Amino acid sequence: MLANTDQIIEALIETIQMVTFSLLFSTLLGLPLGILLVVTRKGHLLQNLPVFNILNGIINIFRSVPFIILLVALIPVTRLIVGTSIGTAAAIVPLVFYAGPYIARLVENSLLEVDPGVLEAAEAMGATPWQVISKFLLPEALSSLVLALTIATIGLVGATAMAGAVGAGGIGDLAITYGYQRFDEITMMITVAILVVIVQGLQSLGNFTAKKIRRR
Amino acid sequence: MIEFQQLRKVYESGGQQVAALNGIDLKINKGEIFGVIGFSGAGKSSLIRCVNLLERPTSGHVIVDGHDLTSLSVKEVRNVKKNIGMIFQHFNLLNSKTVFANVAMPLTLVNTPKDQIKKRVHELLEFVGLADKADNYPDQLSGGQKQRIGIARALATQPSILLCDEATSALDPQTTSSILQLLKKINKEYNITILIITHEMSVIREICDRVAVIEDGKIIEEGTVFDVFSSPTTSTARNFVSTVMNDQLPESIKELIQQHAGMQKIFRINFVGNKAGQPLLSEISKKFDIHINVLFGNITELQGTPFGNLIVEFQGDEKEIARTLTYIQEKDISIKEVNEHAS
Numbered sequence: 001m002l003a004n005t006d007q008i009i010e011a012l013i014e015t016i017q018m019v020t021f022s023l024l025f026s027t028l029l030g031l032p033l034g035i036l037l038v039v040t041r042k043g044h045l046l047q048n049l050p051v052f053n054i055l056n057g058i059i060n061i062f063r064s065v066p067f068i069i070l071l072v073a074l075i076p077v078t079r080l081i082v083g084t085s086i087g088t089a090a091a092i093v094p095l096v097f098y099a100g101p102y103i104a105r106l107v108e109n110s111l112l113e114v115d116p117g118v119l120e121a122a123e124a125m126g127a128t129p130w131q132v133i134s135k136f137l138l139p140e141a142l143s144s145l146v147l148a149l150t151i152a153t154i155g156l157v158g159a160t161a162m163a164g165a166v167g168a169g170g171i172g173d174l175a176i177t178y179g180y181q182r183f184d185e186i187t188m189m190i191t192v193a194i195l196v197v198i199v200q201g202l203q204s205l206g207n208f209t210a211k212k213i214r215r216r
Numbered sequence: 217m218i219e220f221q222q223l224r225k226v227y228e229s230g231g232q233q234v235a236a237l238n239g240i241d242l243k244i245n246k247g248e249i250f251g252v253i254g255f256s257g258a259g260k261s262s263l264i265r266c267v268n269l270l271e272r273p274t275s276g277h278v279i280v281d282g283h284d285l286t287s288l289s290v291k292e293v294r295n296v297k298k299n300i301g302m303i304f305q306h307f308n309l310l311n312s313k314t315v316f317a318n319v320a321m322p323l324t325l326v327n328t329p330k331d332q333i334k335k336r337v338h339e340l341l342e343f344v345g346l347a348d349k350a351d352n353y354p355d356q357l358s359g360g361q362k363q364r365i366g367i368a369r370a371l372a373t374q375p376s377i378l379l380c381d382e383a384t385s386a387l388d389p390q391t392t393s394s395i396l397q398l399l400k401k402i403n404k405e406y407n408i409t410i411l412i413i414t415h416e417m418s419v420i421r422e423i424c425d426r427v428a429v430i431e432d433g434k435i436i437e438e439g440t441v442f443d444v445f446s447s448p449t450t451s452t453a454r455n456f457v458s459t460v461m462n463d464q465l466p467e468s469i470k471e472l473i474q475q476h477a478g479m480q481k482i483f484r485i486n487f488v489g490n491k492a493g494q495p496l497l498s499e500i501s502k503k504f505d506i507h508i509n510v511l512f513g514n515i516t517e518l519q520g521t522p523f524g525n526l527i528v529e530f531q532g533d534e535k536e537i538a539r540t541l542t543y544i545q546e547k548d549i550s551i552k553e554v555n556e557h558a559s
Binding site for chain 2: 120124125126131142
């Protein structure tokens, strides 16, 4: 039994939903964490080594668990938050736990690239720590942050394929259940082609936006 | 205006304590351009960063406008910083913002109304000669232009102190000169006290009123630029002075002196101010029965005063030479015998 067009469209919508919502929530989680990782380190704006070390450790733990295991391990948490552990909405919880710490690391990297001299100038002007972050650190890193989020988004597209394990659906799940498990090569080809187009499109959009921000 | 009292800054590096500042006592007067010169690692960067507490001193006091910064709260220090502008070696502009936004930044931070910001920024850009660059980005500007923007930004909140951290070290000599002229203009027109740290003696000579030489975290020499340049007392200061004064004897002349050691009478004569305008040599050659051989000479201007440096050989009867020396000394002109090391 071959997958029909309706199924593909439905799967596409599910993927877009999962990626969009998990990107939104994991950015809301990862951006502040990434900022904290930068400003609490030694010699920085709000140096606080206990906070830095704890955050650093927690993020490393989440980053070291494979997504498929996180997916299963987080079932109780998912049930607590969404009320169910099955379906598209339920997949978003583990996706956020997966991508949030990842984004935190990417944000950390981007922010560390900002010229320390600019931050020194900010402090010399008498900027408050919040002003240093919002008016100096983030604007200077914006172009790099956009590229980081592009990487995270593409990572999420890949991770949603595994979310099929909790019945979340999506393009990746379609490729596995129809293409791989039922030897439906055509559906597999089509879904992979769609994934390629999505990834290419996201990367181009990211590059374009980053370039526009950098204005060079 | 700015006063350091027993200022110490100790860094810990690899379990070892390194004193960047080791008991600095220094007073910078209102409205003057004060230079601090030293080699890399002498502590000058730490010193200037203590004026706006970018670095907290380990002990001692920094007094700015009568406030002891080390005793103020974080919030109070932030307010004091509004009164202290700072420019940097690498300009430290925001590359993501336009020139206008960069200059406006200190005003934006204190929520200045938009129309006031606009007026002030245009005024400042006009002042530094870059009114047409408001909508450009820093990476479209040359080094000198970037520093002008840095200066405009530092002046935005109308500070009474401007700190210059190696502000011309990344610029070519011509651009350096134009930036120094701009600093001079700022000092004159706004009566802003300027503290400059540099390793370039030419910067000190060109605009400073007073200078301090820093070495190993200590001030080893301090005085008016004229005094330090005309009679440096420490070897470090002498080294710095000689980089711009060109008062060292050429090697060939040194050799000549060494060859004839003890046989010749060679002297260094320093003329200061209007004395440089007197026809001293022709006067003594007429008055005394000696021959004068000029080995080396130059004249430099220090703070608008001519400063001459002449190496001469006197030939003739010893008594006559002694009389000549007395005569010159009576005229209040400095004359010293040059020994075989030619120093």
